[in-house]
Amino acid sequence: MKKEYSKTEIKIKTAAKSLFLKKGYSATTTREIAKKSDINLALLNYYFTSKWKLFEIIMFETLFDFLSKMVEVYNDEKTSLEDKIKLTCEKYIDMTIAEPLLPTFVLNELKNNPTSFLKMPSTKMIMKSRLVAQYQEGVKKGIYAKIEPIHFVTNIMSLIVFPFMCSPILMKMEKLNTEEFNNLMHERKKSIPKWIIKMIKK
Amino acid sequence: MKKEYSKTEIKIKTAAKSLFLKKGYSATTTREIAKKSDINLALLNYYFTSKWKLFEIIMFETLFDFLSKMVEVYNDEKTSLEDKIKLTCEKYIDMTIAEPLLPTFVLNELKNNPTSFLKMPSTKMIMKSRLVAQYQEGVKKGIYAKIEPIHFVTNIMSLIVFPFMCSPILMKMEKLNTEEFNNLMHERKKSIPKWIIKMIKK
DNA sequence: TTTTTTATTAATCATTTGTTTAATTCAATT
DNA sequence: AATTGAATTAAACAAATGATTAATAAAAAA
Known part of the structure; x- marks a missing residue:
């Protein structure tokens, strides 16, 4: 049932989670997430539509x-x-x-x-x-x-x-x-x- | 010893505190604070130098x-x-x-x-x-x-x-x-x- | 009253931020 | 090998944001 995540998606989710945990939703920028997960900024929206959607999934x-x-x-x-x-x-x-x-x-x-x-x-x-x-x-x-x-x-x-x-x-x-x-x-x-x-x- | 605050400063501090409490530091904007306290945006920096300084005082x-x-x-x-x-x-x-x-x-x-x-x-x-x-x-x-x-x-x-x-x-x-x-x-x-x-x- | 200081304002600046676009690379399929 | 679709990239956009400026109004001091 659970959605299968690609390597890239997992990288993004892992980095995002660690940043969200440390700094909270608002203080975390999409560019930080991209940098930490070592992906291009646009991939975040490509895979997760928006910062908020990504957050909801992680939450x-x-x-x-x-x-x-x-x-x-x-x-x-x-x-x-x-x-x-x-x-x-x-x-x-x-x-x-x-x-x-x-x-x-x-x-x-x-x-x-x-x-x-x-x-x-x-x-x-x-x-x-x-x-x-x-x-x-x-x-x-x-x-x-x-x-x-x-x-x-x-x-x-x-x-x-x-x-x-x-x-x-x-x-x-x-x-x-x-x-x-x-x-x-x-x-x-x-x-x-x-x-x-x-x-x-x- | 405590600093005496003017009416304007109190208005700013009160509004800022209520917003910081509700939304946290990062999610609160200086414009929101200005609007809620019914003062001009520039007065925030005039009295408190920066959003961060204001936050520190309130904290x-x-x-x-x-x-x-x-x-x-x-x-x-x-x-x-x-x-x-x-x-x-x-x-x-x-x-x-x-x-x-x-x-x-x-x-x-x-x-x-x-x-x-x-x-x-x-x-x-x-x-x-x-x-x-x-x-x-x-x-x-x-x-x-x-x-x-x-x-x-x-x-x-x-x-x-x-x-x-x-x-x-x-x-x-x-x-x-x-x-x-x-x-x-x-x-x-x-x-x-x-x-x-x-x-x-x- | 005049002068000087303080308080307030509107406009603007320089960054930052989330998101999108259009082009390019890569991988799988035919 | 050619084609198709997915993955990735650099560049750019539009809006938001913290802060500043320069001008004006108000208050205090002279």
Whole structure:
């Protein structure tokens, strides 16, 4: 189903994504993209019609990739709720260490242009995930304190993602280099599940 | 000490801030600023030299305002740790409801231009605040579980701020309008302190 | 009032930017 | 080998953008 991209198209998309992530949509020029991907400027429009279309494609694929990976963990049939939380932290922290600019980029562009998200594969899948169901079962059984599911999932994501978005501040506050900062995030792979479980335990 | 701004300068700054917050630095044009503030385009450069200088001034004042308000609560001599957490949540959630675009804007522009932050009034004040000290006292006394202070303050801010940055997603997921979303955030003023305290209790 | 300084304006400049055109090269097909 | 269609290129266009200029209006100082 997925469109097959030629080498040139991939070069353009790769360069464009890296620039969009770093500088945002508006601050990135088509000439920069052409230069970085080592193609002629006109090819950008030849293959992708316009800067905006190219951006939309990259945005969609990026979000789609991310959501797919996320839902995969959320919906695993074999794992317990607490394992799911652990796996979520591990997976998403690793993913974000690999692409630390992504969360701020996505949320910022989403702010600038909320409609570009409407086409997205239903984000509602998260609320209907096994993770949420398992938590609610736990509540019924009296194991967990009752928290609205929307708050529950928001809390997990907040603790995982926000520190990355604050990295410039945290690194300045604690005089960290990138490696030290990443270590701090690695620590959180073990801590966040503990914190979350404390939060939901009665 | 603070510079006195003329009426015209305030008009420019107000319009510019609102546009920068909404669209970011690059996507905002000087002509838009001039139009919105109802001044002649040349006055922008007359008073502020350049778009970038104007932006720096706005950025600095915004961050300074925010940090001042934050540190004020963190360093209150009268309140207990748990009260400080409650007050922080209340104050910052209210602040962010009033200016919901600010966190994403700040963190994004900071990502694009990390140096613009170096001039900032020491963010280190947070780590040396009474709030952190009180938490560490509690750890010594054996009341609280030991968490690195940097994680402790990060967690508080994460739970408070991140949901605002996700508002487009949350609103779509739960089909909320702005009022309903704000209510959700108001709820968190009471919940977050409870969650944080559970997190740090042994 | 006259002079001087400050504030405001319209017009313009020099770049930059996204996009298009028309010509050329390359690759596949006949 | 000739032909056709796709890929690539250099050049150019039109609009937008940040900034400046030179002239004028308003306010303050003399």
